[in-house]
Amino acid sequence: xxxxIVAARLGAPMGLGxxxxxxxxxxxxxxxxxxxxxxxxxxxxxxxxxxxxxxxxGAFGPSLPSYSHEERPIAVWGDxxxxxxxxxxxxxxxxxxxxxxxxGLTQTGVTYAFPFAAGSSLGFSDGTSxxxxxxxxxxxxxxxxxxxxxxxxxxxALFAVTSxxxxxxxxxxxxxxGITYQPLANAIWLSLIGTSDSFPFTDLAEFDLSGNLLKSxxxxxxxxxxxxxxxxxxxxTTARHFYQYGTDGTLLDTxxxxxxxNGAGIEFDLAPTGAPEPASLALxxxxxxxxxxxxxxxx
Numbered sequence: 155x156x157x158x159i160v161a162a163r164l165g166a167p168m169g170l171g172x173x174x175x176x177x178x179x180x181x182x183x184x185x186x187x188x189x190x191x192x193x194x195x196x197x198x199x200x201x202x203x204x205x206x207x208x209x210x211x212g213a214f215g216p217s218l219p220s221y222s223h224e225e226r227p228i229a230v231w232g233d234x235x236x237x238x239x240x241x242x243x244x245x246x247x248x249x250x251x252x253x254x255x256x257x258g259l260t261q262t263g264v265t266y267a268f269p270f271a272a273g274s275s276l277g278f279s280d281g282t283s284x285x286x287x288x289x290x291x292x293x294x295x296x297x298x299x300x301x302x303x304x305x306x307x308x309x310x311a312l313f314a315v316t317s318x319x320x321x322x323x324x325x326x327x328x329x330x331x332g333i334t335y336q337p338l339a340n341a342i343w344l345s346l347i348g349t350s351d352s353f354p355f356t357d358l359a360e361f362d363l364s365g366n367l368l369k370s371x372x373x374x375x376x377x378x379x380x381x382x383x384x385x386x387x388x389x390x391t392t393a394r395h396f397y398q399y400g401t402d403g404t405l406l407d408t409x410x411x412x413x414x415x416n417g418a419g420i421e422f423d424l425a426p427t428g429a430p431e432p433a434s435l436a437l438x439x440x441x442x443x444x445x446x447x448x449x450x451x452x453x
Contacts, residue, residue: 191409192398193384194422195257199228199236201417206234206259209396212409221253221265227281228419229288229306233257236419237290237306238268240277252306257423266306280378280419282335282342291330291344299333299342299365313365315346320359320367332379332390336360336401337424341368345379345390358388358399371403380420391420 190212198207204223208215226239236252251265270276278290278300288302289312301312315328332345341360348355358379359370375390375397382389387406390397398407 190407191396192382192387192389192422194382196380196382196389197228197230197234197259197421197423199225199252199419201226201239206236206255208259215259218259219261221251221261225252226417226419227252227278227288227290227306228421229281229283229304230257230421230423230425231283231285231304232423232425233262234259235266235283235288235304235306236281237266237278239279239293239417239419241268241270241272241274269302269306269309279330280332280334280421282333282380282421283424284335284337284340285425289333289335289342291333293330297328297330297346299330299344299361312363313361315344315359315361315365317348320348320357320370331376332420334379334381334388334421335424336381336386337383337426343379343381343388345373345376347376358390358403360401371399373397373399373403374405374408378418378420380422381424382422383424384422389420391418 192210194210196209198209199220201224203217204220205217206220206225207217221236222238224238224240225236227237229235234255234257238252251267253266254262254264256262276296277293279293281288281290283289283304286304288304288306290300290302292298292300297315299312299315300309302309315330317328320328327349329347330344331347334343335341336343341362344359344361346357346359348357356373356376357370358373360368362368373390375392375395377391380389386401388399388401390399394411396409396411397405400406
């Protein structure tokens with residue numbers, strides 16, 4: 155399955171023109187023109203197909219085979235790791251796993267099962283990683299961020315999102331749709347919808363790892379979420395749009411899609427630039443161990 159791009163883009167910086175020139179002369183900053191789409195490679199896992207793909211610079215990459223058609227939580231840190239978005243043991247036939255991929259989306263053969271017991275009612279719509287742990291946001295009214303090890307095992311509830319920690323005085327239900335990690339801030343971002351007693355809202359919200367709200371602002375999208383470390387921007391997907399926001403809440407770009415992205419989890423590689431993939435680190439360790447053994451024999 156391949157995705158396409160409609161030529162129309164909204165909110166993209168245009169030429170300066172007379173209005174831009176006037177702003178520049180007045181000392182008001184004018185955003186520089188930039189290419190369509192994210193700078194870094196966005197990885198996309200979808201429950202509507204048995205493929206996994208990428209998106210960069212306004213174009214989708216090849217759609218390559220995934221382990222199953224239920225992979226949605228996606229964590230990218232030097233490699234790509236997914237799990238099923240829900241318990242699939244009752245499916246006929248059962249769908250047992252997500253799995254590990256290289257950054258080129260080649261399957262490594264390492265698989266990850268849904269990390270809760272059969273019959274669990276939990277479901278997850280997106281994922282991320284800080285290099286030491288993976289994280290995923292639960293769907294439904296539970297609205298909880300869970301922490302896992304890098305193999306998507308040993309789940310633990312990290313914090314719940316409520317109207318209280320969103321600093322709303324009244325009550326209401328919160329629904330989480332996307333999650334990502336901002337490395338230098340050591341912070342979790344969530345895309346959420348709230349049904350407060352006063353008014354409904356669709357926000358991006360930044361939390362520390364203890365669940366304390368750092369900031370929030372209203373946005374257009376309410377789907378999966380990814381942080382691009384190349385320009386410190388946040389990308390949200392809906393069924394047919396990508397929205398790009400600055401961490402200050404500024405809408406930077408809107409891209410219309412002609413391919414539906416229902417049921418997709420998205421993420422960028424959040425590992426520091428130049429960090430080798432885990433498989434490369436393992437090979438390096440073997441090589442260093444052999445070098446040490448050779449030196450001891452010579453000694």
